[in-house]
Amino acid sequence: MALDLACAAAATNPPNNAVVIVANAAMPQSRELARYYADARGIPAVDICLLALPEDESMSRKDYEERLRDPLLEFLRKRKLVDQVRRNPDSIQRNETAWTTLSSSVQYLVLIHGVPLRIQDTRWTLTRVIGDQLKRINEKNAAAVDSELAMLLAGPYAIGGQIANPLFNRHGRDELKSAPGAGLIVARLDGPGAGHVRQMIDESLKAEKYGLLGRAYFDGRGISEGPYYVGDYWIREAYERFKREGFECTLDGAPATWGRSYPMEDVAVYIGWYQASVDGPFLRPDFRFRPGAVACHIHSGSAVSLRTTTDYWTGPLVARGAAATWGAVSEPFLSFMPHVDIFAARLCSARPFGDSVYMSLPALSWQVTVVGDPLFNPFRHTLEEQIRHLEQDGLPDVEWAYLREVNKMVREGRFNTALNYCREKVNATGSLVLRERLADLYARNDLYDDAGWQYEQVIEEARTVETAVRVGARWMLILRLLGDKERADKLEAIIREKWKGSEVLSWLATAQP
Structure with missing residues (x-):
């Protein structure tokens, strides 16, 4: 606990040049929201990187590299936020960046509504001779854009499959012994519309001053054994952690999600699983989360799109007032989702939202997108x-x-x-x-x-x-x-x-x- 609080104090207010905002220059709303967030957080306007990006939520690997990754690195070098040297051209493999990071002041990248959400799967097929048989091996290289960008400064890596997250189950960057650029936290201020994003920014700041105010709901499935038991374990542990903080907590162990008639209200925290699209009390027309609410639903397709108020989970949760959430753009497998027990422990120990999610996330260059202000710290102030x-x-x-x-x-x-x-x-x-x-x-x-x-x-x-x-x-x-x-x-x-x-x-x- 003492280690958590000491590290959290340093993480609450990042130093100058630690936050870079990335917006889509082709979308006026994206540019406006970038300025709005920068003003709200006191981030210099010169640290807003405007890039001409596709307006769709999906982008090709080629567009990711040529229109997002490489121009962003150029911006960081010109701003002297990173120190990089060119790699030997002969050593550069397909899809790798041409640069090696020597040092970086950047801790957070904040992607604004309008920056594409996911990179399309453009895997190629390898043919290998194993004994007398030919085997075709497919390597999935689709990913959430922010999860891929978390590897921006980390050096060469294979884009097929997952990369171990050096922040997973850590208490802070000080524990990292890896190369410069490791531990970059990337989140997005995004949702169905620009109004939802403005609300997310405003209510996060309000909740930082006054704390999370409301009830906490945890919707498990009553699983006691088997490969999915761990999901219920995470949720029960998160429930116990918020109870320690004095929240009025409700834990459900029935296999089904809560029904539409369930009298849920004043929700400051919601963690549940496992339904394909938003349902239950969230479908009632007058349902609204409390300001600054932290809400997530564990499902393999919870964030296929964020520009919807009715399909999947992440977009609809934001539309109903959630300020901090996450989801999967494609199948991540349960073990590579954020471990919500770790997330709850870090958040309740006064860590910012972005840090708390990344410290609970085992893999990068993978499928999880983090939605909310990464600097948002609802436990910044004590209860007193x-x-x-x-x-x-x-x-x-x-x-x-x-x-x-x-x-x-x-x-x-x-x-x-x-x-x-x-x-x-x-x-x-x-x-x-x-x-x-x-x-x-x-x-x-x-x-x-x-x-x-x-x-x-x-x-x-x-x-x-x-x-x-x-x-x-x-x-x-x-x-x-x-x-x-x-x-x-x-x-x-x-x-x-x-x-x-x-x-x-x-x-x-x-x-x-």
């Missing part, structure tokens, strides 16, 4: 500092920070202190979020009369059907377990009448012993 900022600015969202404080006290075994603190904050703010938690604490201590009064206050004052149904289902289940079916049925009738017509009401059917 977040509460102070929220109180000073008079923001009602302080209720979420208070909730984390309550949950951390409970986790530390200070139950009575947590109960008193929660009760005090409910009286001071009238927060329904805290009142719901107070009811849970009473119920946990078998104080059902007190719990019931608080639950029913929340249900009566609920501003959303999700709140009414979530809290109602919980209290109805307790009542039925206590043998008070009549009271539970009456409460259910009240909720159904008040929120008549909502698809979320079907979730009340789960409130049965």
